[in-house]
Amino acid sequence: MDTPTPTTTDIDKLRVNGERLWASLMELAQIGATPKGGVCRLALTDLDRQGRDLVTRWAREAGMGVTIDKIGNGFMRRAGRNNQLPPIMTGSHIDTQPTGGKFDGNYGVLAGIEVVRTLNAHGIETEAPIEVAFWTNEEGSRFVPVMMGSGVFAKAFTLEHAYAATDTEGRTVRGELERIGYIGEQEPGEHPIGAYFETHIEQGPVLEDNDKTIGVVSGVLGIRWYDCTVTGMEAHAGPTPMALRKDALQVASQLMQEVVACAQRHRPHGRGTVGMVQVHPNSRNVIPGRVKFSIDLRNATCADCDSMDQDIRAVAARLSAETGLPICIDLVSSYPAQCFHSDCVDAVRRAAAKLGYPHMPVVSGAGHDAVYMARLAPAGMVFIPCKDGISHNEIEDAKPEHITAGCNVLLHAMLERARVVC
Ligand SMILES: [Zn+2]
Numbered sequence: 001m002d003t004p005t006p007t008t009t010d011i012d013k014l015r016v017n018g019e020r021l022w023a024s025l026m027e028l029a030q031i032g033a034t035p036k037g038g039v040c041r042l043a044l045t046d047l048d049r050q051g052r053d054l055v056t057r058w059a060r061e062a063g064m065g066v067t068i069d070k071i072g073n074g075f076m077r078r079a080g081r082n083n084q085l086p087p088i089m090t091g092s093h094i095d096t097q098p099t100g101g102k103f104d105g106n107y108g109v110l111a112g113i114e115v116v117r118t119l120n121a122h123g124i125e126t127e128a129p130i131e132v133a134f135w136t137n138e139e140g141s142r143f144v145p146v147m148m149g150s151g152v153f154a155k156a157f158t159l160e161h162a163y164a165a166t167d168t169e170g171r172t173v174r175g176e177l178e179r180i181g182y183i184g185e186q187e188p189g190e191h192p193i194g195a196y197f198e199t200h201i202e203q204g205p206v207l208e209d210n211d212k213t214i215g216v217v218s219g220v221l222g223i224r225w226y227d228c229t230v231t232g233m234e235a236h237a238g239p240t241p242m243a244l245r246k247d248a249l250q251v252a253s254q255l256m257q258e259v260v261a262c263a264q265r266h267r268p269h270g271r272g273t274v275g276m277v278q279v280h281p282n283s284r285n286v287i288p289g290r291v292k293f294s295i296d297l298r299n300a301t302c303a304d305c306d307s308m309d310q311d312i313r314a315v316a317a318r319l320s321a322e323t324g325l326p327i328c329i330d331l332v333s334s335y336p337a338q339c340f341h342s343d344c345v346d347a348v349r350r351a352a353a354k355l356g357y358p359h360m361p362v363v364s365g366a367g368h369d370a371v372y373m374a375r376l377a378p379a380g381m382v383f384i385p386c387k388d389g390i391s392h393n394e395i396e397d398a399k400p401e402h403i404t405a406g407c408n409v410l411l412h413a414m415l416e417r418a419r420v421v422c
């Protein structure tokens with residue numbers, strides 16, 4: 001081979017081919033393209049198979065070996081000089097929401113392929129192998145739970161549990177994996193990882209609002225979901241004087257206000273949302289006898305989540321004592337906050353600084369496959385802005401220069417970990 005051995009200066013000057021990456025994103029977005037410019041490529045459908053076929057074809061063309069595990073996760077591997085070392089991995093997902101966009105997930109997978117194409121084009125060898133993963137059913141739209149492939153891989157739940165999940169037509173994950181030909185031999189999780197990076201659109205407005213190109217993601221917010229029920233007494237809206245009512249909605253609405261107030265006290269990462277309200281009997285001239293509503297609390301550490309939980313429960317207890325109306329708060333699910341590994345967070349920050357991109361630390365309010373990988377190996381994420389912070393929507397959009405910048409950061413963060421052979 002005539003390619004001269006790269007020097008450290010050559011490596012510092014290395015950049016991905018943004019046009020090639022953009023063209024691949026647009027080509028993959030044709031599979032399941034919607035009239036409004038989005039993508040509908042639900043997990044384990046025929047369209048998902050076509051997407052997987054295209055991505056694995058690109059990987060093979062880039063000289064990568066492809067393995068599939070029993071939950072259909074794909075691992076595309078570029079050999080290193082020392083293949084005994086655990087691979088430096090990147091990846092994301094290529095399934096979408098029913099009204100999804102072109103970038104959510106797809107960007108993370110294709111950015112990984114672009115890293116490999118760039119290394120190939122410059123004849124650069126790494127000490128550790130490099131792998132690009134696509135994780136099955138991240139979105140959780142057709143099959144629950146979300147982040148299914150990475151969750152099975154990280155042993156957050158069992159393969160049998162995932163296999164048994166059904167869609168609304170009664171089809172199972174196992175059956176659909178077999179049908180599309182993506183049920184592999186490898187036991188999920190029996191696949192060492194040296195470090196894991198994931199590039200993703202931010203899916204929120206913070207980077208755009210701060211005019212930054214790169215978000216250095218320090219971690220992912222913990223989530224607590226509750227069902228809350230306030231029980232009063234239905235009565236006629238006319239004959240019942242105000243002092244003699246048991247109006248469940250009036251009490252519930254005070255607690256709903258506290259959900260937002262509590263999040264505002266827990267700055268900067270506290271989030272509080274009431275997104276679902278059911279009023280019984282929901283009739284114009286009847287005092288509401290029962291109100292059931294959801295509470296979604298998020299924060300950056302488990303201690304902060306606990307503190308918000310205590311605030312809400314204390315206000316509920318006070319309101320119940322003052323009004324005599326029972327208030328029941330049930331925790332229905334909980335995801336712990338996940339801090340990313342300082343080595344990976346620092347690698348992302350150093351790469352962004354070296355490349356001269358405006359960057360800032362951010363937390364992720366949404367779950368990602370990287371959350372489960374962080375339980376297995378040092379992990380970190382790179383965020384780029386998306387237009388108006390909009391995602392899970394066909395109008396989801398990102399600027400080509402931001403797509404390129406995020407991939408350049410990924411390249412240099414991965415090279416720092418995988419060590420270039422100079
Ligand atoms: Zn995603």
